[in-house]
Amino acid sequence: GAGVSQTPSNKVTEKGKYVELRCDPISGHTALYWYRQSLGQGPEFLIYFQGTGAADDSGLPNDRFFAVRPEGSVSTLKIQRTERGDSAVYLCASSSPQPPEKLFFGSGTQLSVL
């Protein structure tokens, strides 16, 4: 597509529930990133994919968080047993293959855990 698409734009869930957040990157971008942003803070790195594999998942806060990108395009961030502290905007970005490797962000998913 023309830009990075994220769905849903808003997700309200109850503590303990499971959620999936979807990201459709720019066509041809092999690198895909997930970030989390809390109010008044900069984006916090979660995980980076190069193609289908998770090249770096060191930012995932714990084992309740998992992400996949099975065909090297669309990615899904999965959060199990959600907690109130998971509430944030989850941003997905893909990066241009040629330098500068600037990030193109989606509009984000606002996750609210009640």
Added chain:
Amino acid sequence: GQNIDQPTEMTATEGAIVQINCTYQTSGFNGLFWYQQHAGEAPTFLSYNVLDGLEEKGRFSSFLSRSKGYSYLLLKELQMKDSASYLCAVLNFNKFYFGSGTKLNVKP
């Protein structure tokens, strides 16, 4: 760890010039990026420096000194629409580390 520091908030007047500073200490460096983020929106790319010196792009310029771990974003002829947060980000190998952002308020 990776440290990227920027002022939390700045205020400037329409038509003026403002400089937003960023200092960083990271284990590696492959480039420094500035992003603009309007409230409730996603960040958008503004500028990029990988070598020391000034990069000019219209009303926006960005400077880098790698030896000092320092960059600044210079915004000239400020407009009301420039009110936004400005994020400094360091690319370290394949990971981007972001500062907390500087909220710029442009007043008439």
